[in-house]
Structure formats: structure tokens, C-alpha cells
Amino acid sequence: MEGNRPAWDTCIVCTQAKRYGLHIFGKFVCEDCEREMVATDVSDPRYRHYIECMKEIWLAALS
Amino acid sequence: MTRDEEAYLLSKLPDGDAAVRSMLIERNLRLVVYIARKFENTGLHIEDLVSIGTIGLIKAVNTFDPAKKIKLATYASRCIENEILMFLRRNNKLKSEVSFDEPLNVDWDGNELLLSDVLGTEADTIYRNLEEEVDKSLLYDALDKLTERERTIMELRFGLGGTGEMTQKDVADLLGISQSYISRLEKRIIKRLRREFNRMM
Numbered sequence: 001m002e003g004n005r006p007a008w009d010t011c012i013v014c015t016q017a018k019r020y021g022l023h024i025f026g027k028f029v030c031e032d033c034e035r036e037m038v039a040t041d042v043s044d045p046r047y048r049h050y051i052e053c054m055k056e057i058w059l060a061a062l063s
Numbered sequence: 064m065t066r067d068e069e070a071y072l073l074s075k076l077p078d079g080d081a082a083v084r085s086m087l088i089e090r091n092l093r094l095v096v097y098i099a100r101k102f103e104n105t106g107l108h109i110e111d112l113v114s115i116g117t118i119g120l121i122k123a124v125n126t127f128d129p130a131k132k133i134k135l136a137t138y139a140s141r142c143i144e145n146e147i148l149m150f151l152r153r154n155n156k157l158k159s160e161v162s163f164d165e166p167l168n169v170d171w172d173g174n175e176l177l178l179s180d181v182l183g184t185e186a187d188t189i190y191r192n193l194e195e196e197v198d199k200s201l202l203y204d205a206l207d208k209l210t211e212r213e214r215t216i217m218e219l220r221f222g223l224g225g226t227g228e229m230t231q232k233d234v235a236d237l238l239g240i241s242q243s244y245i246s247r248l249e250k251r252i253i254k255r256l257r258r259e260f261n262r263m264m
Contacts, residue, residue: 022085022121024092031081038122042115042150054114061092 013037013053025060029053073129087124088117091139095120098143101168105151112147119146144168205259212238213252220249 008017011030018030029037037050069090075083099112123142127135168176206214206223219237222228231249235242 020081022081022088024085024088034121037118038125041153042146043153047150050118051111051114054117055110057117058092058096058110058113061089 012056013050024057027057027060069135073127073135076124076127076129084121084124087135088120091120091124091136092117094136094139095143098140099147102147102151107151115147115150116143119143122146140168201260202256205256208259209252209255213248213255216245216248217252217256220245 006019008019009021009023009028010016011018011021011033012027013029013033016030018028018032021028021030021032022034036046040047040050069087072083072087076087095113095116099109099116102112103109105112119142120139123135123139126142127138170176202223206217209217216234216238218224219226219229219234220231229237231242231245235245238245
């Protein structure tokens, strides 16, 4: 046990193991990716990648 | 989620707790799907629209201020829609023509929000133009009741055929009659037109 610290989880955006972030329907978005995602312009090529990643959340919500 | 549960989560929101934000995002994902559906006719896949809307929802939860007297669902709807619109606009996916009467939004009660409701014009501008159109059409109907010469005089004097207005003197010269006669005719015609007008209204 590591006290109150959250367990490591794999981020659906950067695929790295992180501790802190959002767990939405079991899908994990680390705080770094979240921060970058909400600051990324819709015309930025990275935005496309975020759209693909976010699909996992909806798929998880449907199942 | 009950109203009390939501109120509790919202009170915790300013702490920026990830678990609280996660829960609020989960609970409002249904709203994303609901709004995304309205943009299905833009050629984007529904999964893409929902993803974009989800980013909008995350932004909404991050920037929502519970101190402002506005419901999270209302605020989130705006953020979700904004995110989708911004994406469509940047990627030129928006139709270039829209109708004034096109529903932009339908609220949970089924009330439609029309483009004409939100245009940045004075409230009665659109209807004022409409009234002018009706007046114009009534005027042309009334003009049809005049003799050809009377109609010609009115058209020349007031530029009704799209040509500029002419003075009584110009019209008199053009038709080869005196200005005082034009003046008398004009008064009589206007009286008749007014009568016709009143009958039609």
C-alpha cells in the first residue's frame, strides 16, 4: 500500500504510467495530457490525436 | 445523480479534485452525445463529434464557477457546442448557407432556439423588414387600381420602379403638362391610394 496516493495507471493519451489524472468510465487521462489537451487549438495536428484517444471514453461508457 | 449529490460535488469542484471532476464528466457525458447528434449532418462521424464534445465537457468542468448562478448542464452545453463549432469552423466543415429559421439548439423541453433568435440585431429588425415587404406589396396592389397615367405619375415622382425620385417640375416637363396640374393630380392620387390601402389592411 502506498497510503492515500492513487495507484499507477496507463494514460490513454500518452500511454505512460502516471498517478494523477481523470478516471472517466475506467479510462485514465493523466493530468499532464489533460492540461495539454484543453490548451490545444482545434487546428493543431495534436488535436486529431486527442479526438482518437477520447473515443476510448465513449466506447467504455457504452459498454 | 441526485441534485444534492451534484450540489456536493460542485461545492468540491474549486479544490480541483480529479475524482470530483471525473464524476461530473461521467455524469454529463450523456449531454455530449445529445449535443453531438445535432451536428451529424455536418459530415463528421458521431464518434468524432462525441470526442470533440468530450474535450469541451472537460474544459467546462475545469472552468465552471459554482458561485455563478448557472447550472453546470447549461454551462457545459455551451462549452460542448462551442468546441464542436470551433472544430467545424476551422476545418471548413460548416455549411456556407444557413436559414434564419434553422433550429440551432433544442433544449430538454423541446423548445427550439432559432438562428434569428440569437442574431446580433435589434429584436424587431427581421420583423420590421417583413412589415416593410408587406407594405410594399400592398402599395403595388393599390397602384394597380390606378389608371395608367396616374400610375406613371406616381412611379416617376416617388421612384417606385427603382428609378430615382423626380420633382413635380421634372414629371410635368416629361409628360408635357403643368406643374400645378401634377400637384393637384398627386394629391388626388395619394388620397385614392390611402383609401385603397385602408380597405386592404
